[in-house]
Amino acid sequence: MPYREKIAWLSLVGIAVCYGPYFALTYRSPLLDRPLPNLELMTLFAWAAGGNAVWVLMGRLILRMTTAPDDRGPPDERDRAVDRRASTVAYYVLIGCALYVGCFMPFITSGWHIVNAMVASVLIAEFLGGALIVTGYRRGLK
Amino acid sequence: MTRGRIVNQVRTLRFLSGEMSQAELGQAIGVTRQTIAAIEAGKYSPSLEAAFRIAQVFGKPLDEVFRWEAER
Numbered sequence: 001m002p003y004r005e006k007i008a009w010l011s012l013v014g015i016a017v018c019y020g021p022y023f024a025l026t027y028r029s030p031l032l033d034r035p036l037p038n039l040e041l042m043t044l045f046a047w048a049a050g051g052n053a054v055w056v057l058m059g060r061l062i063l064r065m066t067t068a069p070d071d072r073g074p075p076d077e078r079d080r081a082v083d084r085r086a087s088t089v090a091y092y093v094l095i096g097c098a099l100y101v102g103c104f105m106p107f108i109t110s111g112w113h114i115v116n117a118m119v120a121s122v123l124i125a126e127f128l129g130g131a132l133i134v135t136g137y138r139r140g141l142k
Numbered sequence: 143m144t145r146g147r148i149v150n151q152v153r154t155l156r157f158l159s160g161e162m163s164q165a166e167l168g169q170a171i172g173v174t175r176q177t178i179a180a181i182e183a184g185k186y187s188p189s190l191e192a193a194f195r196i197a198q199v200f201g202k203p204l205d206e207v208f209r210w211e212a213e214r
Contacts, residue, residue, distance in 0.1 A: 002176040070165060076173040078186050137176075140185025 001137075003063065003072040004079050008133035010059040014052050015127050019119075022048035026116060038112045045119070082136035090129030097121030146212040153182045155200045155207065171195035 022044060026032060031040050064072065075083070101117045156162045164178040171192055180186035181196075188196065197207045 002174070071174065071176070073174065076177050077189050077192060078173065078177040078180060081186075137180075140180060140183070141187070 002079070003067050004075065004082070005134055005137040006063050006067070007060065008130045008137075010056060010063065012127060012130045012134070014055040014059070015123055015130070018048050018052035018055060019123055023116075023120065026112075032112045032116070034111070036111050036115075038115075041112050041115075045115075078141070081141050082133055085136060085141065086129045086132035089132055090125040093128055094121060094125035097124060144212050146210055147184065148187045148208055149184065149211050150181060150208045152178070152196060152207065155202065159200060167196070167199060170199045 025044065026041060029041075031038065034040070098118070098121055101114060101121055105114050105117055152167070156164070156167060163175075164182075165175040168175045168178045172195070173188075173192060177186065177188075181188055193204060193208055197204045200207065
């Protein structure tokens, strides 16, 4: 498995493992309706983000130690092509979600609902980008 | 537009070049071993520059290494 595909898997699992429980706990939670700054949810989010950062750092360190130097060199043209396609799609998804959150949601909701939606937008874009990197390596670019 | 795919003889040419490894070929043209594997499997079509470099490594013209195969 290419080094960069392993990193993409690491990111995908990290998002599911760290942010999955956060959204499961906060989805329709009465805490969402408290006024900002919502310290309870902010603390919960900090745990999720911190956990994700530790996951990614440790995972990258382990991958670096267990992958041969030749296999983790600078990206070549295929790596760049896979990354370019994934980044382009993720970018448009992020822009679409951000427009929805920034331009539409303030009319129907407020507070941590909007914060959560923006965090979810970034994570959806990140997850989609990672998934496209994995499929780019698995199914190929033609 | 005619549909088709690019087929290549990279695996055969590696074999004929004294069983050159994917890593050696990759190093010679500046890509990773996995990219050579993807090219051989038809999962990735290399850039024109990489294609010329591969042909140069084997001392063959480009059309003996890569060929366009139209779908019928």
